[in-house]
Amino acid sequence: xxxxxxxxxxxxxxxxxxxxxxxxxxxxxxxxxxxxxxxxxxxxxxxxxxxxxxxxxxxxxxxxxxxxxxxxxxxxxxxxxxxxxxxxxxxxxxxxxxxxxxxxxxxxxxxxxxxxxxxxxxxxxxxxxxxxxxxxxxxxxxxxxxxxxxxxxxxxxxxxxxxxxxxxxxxxxxxxxxxxxxxxxxxxxxxxxxxxxxxxxxxxxxxxxxxxxxxxxxxxxxxxxxxxxxxxxxxxxxxxxxxxxxxxxxxxxxxxxxxxxxxxxxxxxxxxxxxxxxxxxx
Numbered sequence: 001x002x003x004x005x006x007x008x009x010x011x012x013x014x015x016x017x018x019x020x021x022x023x024x025x026x027x028x029x030x031x032x033x034x035x036x037x038x039x040x041x042x043x044x045x046x047x048x049x050x051x052x053x054x055x056x057x058x059x060x061x062x063x064x065x066x067x068x069x070x071x072x073x074x075x076x077x078x079x080x081x082x083x084x085x086x087x088x089x090x091x092x093x094x095x096x097x098x099x100x101x102x103x104x105x106x107x108x109x110x111x112x113x114x115x116x117x118x119x120x121x122x123x124x125x126x127x128x129x130x131x132x133x134x135x136x137x138x139x140x141x142x143x144x145x146x147x148x149x150x151x152x153x154x155x156x157x158x159x160x161x162x163x164x165x166x167x168x169x170x171x172x173x174x175x176x177x178x179x180x181x182x183x184x185x186x187x188x189x190x191x192x193x194x195x196x197x198x199x200x201x202x203x204x205x206x207x208x209x210x211x212x213x214x215x216x217x218x219x220x221x222x223x224x225x226x227x228x229x230x231x232x233x234x235x236x237x238x239x240x241x242x243x244x245x246x247x248x249x250x251x252x253x254x255x256x257x258x259x260x261x262x263x264x265x266x267x268x269x270x271x272x273x274x275x276x277x278x279x280x281x282x
Contacts, residue, residue, distance in 0.1 A: 038075055040082040050074060127262075135265060138257045146253045147246050150204040154215045155240045157181070157199050159189040159225075160232040167226040167233035174223045174235065181237065190232060199239055203249065205256035211236060 031037065033048035054065050054074065064070035093099055130136040159181075161167035170184050182197070189196060204212050211234060214224050218238045225235030 038079050040079055041086055043082050043086065045075070045078050045082065049078060053078065130262075130265060136258055136261045138254050138261070142257055143250050143253045144246070146205075146257060147249055150253075151246075151249065152241055152243050153201055153203045154212075154238060155199050155201040156211070156215050156236045156238050157197075158191065158211070158237075159185055159235040160191040161188055161226065161235065162190050162232050164226070164228070164233055167235060171223070171225040171235050174225075174237075178221075178223055178237065203244070203252055203256065205260070206252065208234075210234075 031047040033046065033051070035047040036044045037047055037050060038045040054062055057065070065074050088094065127136065159170065161170055166188060170188050173180060173184065185191075185196065200207065202212070204216060208229055210227050210229060214227060214236060215238050218224050218236075220238050220240055223235065223237045226233040227236075228234075
């Protein structure tokens with residue numbers, strides 16, 4: 001069956017309109033959303049339906065729709081769609097397996113989209129509510145206190161090795177010769193491709209806590225390892241450390257403290273709502 005595109009349906013209307021331009025409607029009254037602008041058998045087409053269709057079009061098409069010719073053409077498009085739909089129903093196409101299956105699939109898809117949107121909306125409203133209550137809000141005093149304790153950022157590079165035996169062997173080799181880092185990284189590291197060969201810069205509170213502690217207590221240029229996380233066994237090399245100005249650090253500290261307060265609030269909720277995770281870390 002040949003698919004009918006918007007262009008296929010609209011082109012004859014535009015062509016006819018260009019041959020015989022229509023005058024603007026003489027009725028000065030501005031149509032409301034409920035105004036019926038066309039009737040196709042038992043089906044009424046309202047101004048709202050036209051507005052909804054025009055809202056998803058580009059600026060050029062929307063501008064064209066504001067002209068008398070453009071408005072009539074887009075109304076004709078809606079009329080043609082209803083003519084096709086009505087005749088398809090008369091032909092019992094709305095009772096076909098193809099139609100019913102596709103409709104059910106779309107209904108399930110829209111339900112998933114609706115549920116996802118509902119969850120995200122509740123999350124946003126929850127966060128706004130917690131901020132209004134002051135539970136997640138961060139004060140300047142808290143930022144200054146954090147900065148007094150952690151006024152610096154660190155930069156590291158890391159290898160992630162799947163098993164402890166290999167990690168131990170790689171770590172020992174790097175302790176003997178740091179120059180082999182790239183070679184051993186290519187050979188053994190299972191870090192995500194986007195992070196391989198790249199350095200990671202963070203303030204305390206922005207990265208994996210276990211690695212932050214090691215980096216904070218290591219001299220620049222040293223190789224440390226190996227530390228187990230859910231990702232595997234990490235070997236890190238600290239490449240530099242620098243002190244930040246309060247102006248540069250403040251936005252990052254605010255985000256760190258907001259995340260910490262959010263985590264604390266969620267941890268408290270686990271005492272209120274039972275949480276069971278059946279999958280176990282390997």
